[in-house]
Amino acid sequence: EVQLVESGGGLVQPGRSLKLSCLASGFTFSNYGMNWIRQAPGKGLEWVASISSSSSYIYYADTVKGRFTISRDNAKNTLYLQMTSLRSEDTALYYCTTVAVWGQGVMVTVSS
């Protein structure tokens, strides 16, 4: 079964850091570009970052550029999102996705 499972979310104070992980299974992870897409409570979908299959190409939304870092470990079938200098507006459900397959999402709440 093709599956993406996110972890690492939680409640964090503004200005602090958090690292999300996404474990892939059921497909050849190293063949696929990967993305983080988030959804604030009651809102629509917002693309956050993308990384190519070999990590050669990386892109960020302007809203997170310089604060978030996307990376992957193909040997571990895992995608990461390192988030620093978190703001209240980063509060959202974060999805790991190939764009065809989506994880269940992990909640990040930034609040004092």
Place this chain on the structure above:
Amino acid sequence: DIVMTQAPLSVSVTPGESASISCRSSKSLLHSNGITYVYWYLQKPGKSPQLLIYRMSNLASGVPDRFSGSGSETDFTLKISRVEAEDVGIYYCGQLLENPYTFGAGTKLELK
């Protein structure tokens, strides 16, 4: 950034009837390779988005053939024939032609 505009924002449909959702992009989504990079997703209540249509008119695996996608370079339509109770949720169009990937605001489909 490419802006994706969906209409209507909500639609109420009698089971068994058909429904259409429109999406317009601010820029052509036709790549030089001949592929049009518009995708359609359904987010059922409390669930992750699921891919319905990829590259404008291709039905994703496991999606009923009641769903179909069509369009031009900038105007796109998702049609649902014979709407069923399981089709309730929010439909999003998205462009994956270029970063930043962007999505429409969503169309909420309800049953009458």
